[in-house]
Amino acid sequence: MASFEMSFDEAKERVEELVSLLDQYSHEYYVLDQPSIPDEDYDKLYKELSELEELYPTLIQNNSPTQRVGGALLEGFEKVPHDSPMLSLDNAFSEEELIAFDHRVSQLVSGPYTYHCELKIDGLAVSLKYEEGRLVQAVTRGDGTVGENVTANVRTIKSIPLKLKELLTLEARGEIYMPKSSFIKLNEKREEQGEAVFANPRNAAAGTLRNLDPQVTASRNLNVFLYSLNASSKISVSTQDEALNLLDKVGLRTNPERQVFSSISDVLAFVEEYQEKRATLPYEIDGIVIKVNELDNQQKAGFTVKAPRWAIAFKFPAEEAKTVIRDIEWSV
Ligand SMILES: CC(C)(CNC(=O)c1ccc(Oc2ccccc2)cc1)c1ccc2c(N)nc(N)nc2n1
DSSP states (O other): OOGGGSOHHHHHHHHHHHHHHHHHHHIIIIISSOOSSOHHHHHHHHHHHHHHHHHOGGGOOTTSGGGSSOSSOOOOOOEEEOSSOOOOOOEEOSHHHHHHHHHHHHHHSOSOOOEEEEEEESSEEEEEEEETTEEEEEEEOTTSSEEEBOHHHHTTOTTSOSBOSSOOOEEEEEEEEOOHHHHHHHHHHHHHTTOOOOSSHHHHHHHHHTOSOHHHHHTTOOEEEEEEEEEOTTSOOOBHHHHHHHHHHHTOOOOSOOEEESSHHHHHHHHHHHHHHGGGSSSOEEEEEEEESBHHHHHHHOBOSSSBTTEEEEEOOOOOOOOOOOOOOOOO
16 A cells, blocks of 8 residues: 555554564574565565655654664764673683683582583674663673773664564673675775775774764674673573573574584584684684583683683684785786
8 A cells, every 4th residue: 555545543553564574574684594585575665664754754663674874973982881891701722721621610610511612703792782672772892891882883783683572671792793705895895995905804893883974884784693691680591502592582693603512522523623614604703612501600610800710712823814916917
């Protein structure tokens, strides 16, 4: 039905239906990577929503997909203290160090314990706060205690929902990154325009997230993987694996290359497997994060001043420097 024939109430109902439909289609496309409709159908619904919002501006919802890219240039980034510090990870560089980590853990926890292994994405850490299901704030890690408010820029990242599938109040933390393919295209464009190229995808993601123009951020195809959930007591999970499955359930994007193991030797095999697979992944990783899976065991193991005793990052050696030999034009 064309929008001008609608009454206000019909328009209100249709706007709510369109926002909910477009949210679901965005989730399928950007989070699950399994679109259920062709792009042109999405675009048609988006256009109908934009027209209705133009006709009835009071119907514009904050979580409408049309509201992702704010118009205004940012003056700067406000400093924001984290509710709880964004901790760092101790590093390991050899299998022996992982075995020593396992030995320490076995002394700290009681009873059986398992490990949750996750990829360490080479991006920048961010905290996303949702209140009753709505994204209210996004803050960079900063120095771990105080970060920068990057909400306006994070709202432009299409894989980050403006409204969760359940109206929960929670904080999710994870890594914002730029896929390798987007990094290559961006540098080609910058080179053509005589601009300085970014050294690596991590720098490109950081530079993009800290750009004062949300339109620029929106154009750079950033993405996210969330790996931790600080939830109000309402949410009960007892392992890291359950926590990430809950993030999936509410519509937040997590990395699928994760596994639970009950022995450090299986963890070592996982580490070797991904050292091999690393070059084939569509995003850069700089290691594997190994965490004690059970939250009660995490609590027993506790923390040092700066890092949990129940987690460690196995760091891969820096990827072989990509030397690009330019076509040398020999003058004859
Ligand atoms: C482990 C943590 C430091 C996040 N922090 C937490 O998950 C966390 C969880 C409960 C905490 O407090 C507890 C509350 C209740 C019970 C036990 C602990 C504190 C921190 C971390 C840091 C960097 C990471 C990274 N680059 N990649 C991945 N894949 N994972 C990462 N994980």
